[in-house]
Amino acid sequence: MTTEFPAPAPGLRARKKQRTRDELLRAALELFTSQGYEETTVDEISEAVQVSQRTFFRHFSSKEDAAFRVQDLIESHFVTTVSGRPPGEAPLEAMRRAVLDAWNTVGEAIEALVPLELHMRTYQLIESTPSLLATHMRRSADLEEVLARVIAEREGLDVDEDPRPRLVVAAFSGVMRMTGRRWGAGNEATVESIREITAAYLDRFESALAADWHRG
Known part of the structure; x- marks a missing residue:
């Protein structure tokens, strides 16, 4: 039987x-x-x-898919947060608030997959490995296009006719790349540390665009 x-x-x-x-x-x-x-x-x-x-x-x-799996989670979380911002916010402000809000909530999601310290070491590895860095830059360009389309939709614009969504996203992404490098080069592997660095860089962003850098 x-x-x-x-x-x-x-x-x-x-x-x-x-x-x-x-x-x-x-x-x-x-x-x-x-x-x-x-x-x-x-x-x-x-x-x-x-x-x-x-x-x-x-x-x-x-x-490569494994190397970028946590980054996929972070980027997806950010795009979702941008999409959910109030429609009256200006594009740059919406992205600023979204990235800071995202860091308030994504830490737990990262920790559910891997320790944050391991994610930090992986980010440092990506930045220092030519093949992974090339992929990271390509992925960043893809993310910029997704965000530009989100911003264009929020503003009721045609992204292929009006360059402003891509321009503002490109500028914002430059700040984010600097933030990531600064965090990756540091020793404090916490969500609080990257949030603080991000906030500090974004606070200086508008003054960096000013014609006169000596006015405060």
Whole structure:
């Protein structure tokens, strides 16, 4: 007589899949930051979690996909926050408030995936690894286009006819890149620290655009 065991409940299966994905992500980032991105293989990541290479590719399309998974979360959270800002806010103010509000809420989401300190080390790795930095810059350009379209929609403009949405987003993104580099070069891996740096840089942004830099 064959004994048939009931299949795991969908909720249990989903939780197991999520746990495996989270373990693979953390193992990948730990290996990338300890021995180098180029030097790490998918086999090593899989072995660290005791799963097959095939299982890794069920969750990630590539090593690069794993390297940027947390950044995907942060960027998606920011775009959603910009989209939800009150319609009466000027574009630059909407993005400013959105990025500061996003840092108030995204820390917990990051910590649900990996320790914030590990994310900081990964960000430093991205900035110092040519292949990852090139991808990071390309992704930044893609994000700028998404944001420009969000801003254009908020303002009732045609993004392909009016250059202002892309211009304001490009300027804002420049400040964000400086903020990220400053945070990545520091030693304080906290949401509070990056929020403080972001606020300080944005507070100086408008004065940087002034014709006379000596007026306060």
